[in-house]
Amino acid sequence: MKTGDKVIVPAEINGYGRDLQAMVTEIEKFAGTIFVTVVFTEPCPEAYGRKGGVYHDFQLITE
Numbered sequence: 001m002k003t004g005d006k007v008i009v010p011a012e013i014n015g016y017g018r019d020l021q022a023m024v025t026e027i028e029k030f031a032g033t034i035f036v037t038v039v040f041t042e043p044c045p046e047a048y049g050r051k052g053g054v055y056h057d058f059q060l061i062t063e
Contacts, residue, residue, distance in 0.1 A: 001024060001027065001036065001060070002024065002027070003025060003026065003027060004023065004024060005023070005024045005062060006021065006022070006023055007021075007022055007023070007024060007061060007062055008020065008022070008060065008061040008062075009021075009038060009040070009060060009061075010060075010061065019061075020042040021040070021042040022038035022039060022040045022042070023038060023039050023041055024036055024037070024038055024060075025037050025038060025039050036060060
């Protein structure tokens with residue numbers, strides 16, 4: 001996974017109740033884990049353009 005990749009953030013993680021499309025904006029190692037920051041690109045009024053993040057890259061689904 002690299003910056004610019006398009007991914008799907010599962011509903012269980014994103015807090016919006018459905019799977020959302022996003023783009024990876026930053027990847028960093030933090031305390032032995034990989035933290036991935038994304039910007040949601042899904043046309044979902046609550047999430048569009050907002051940032052989100054996960055602590056493990058394997059939680060994201062690559063498109």
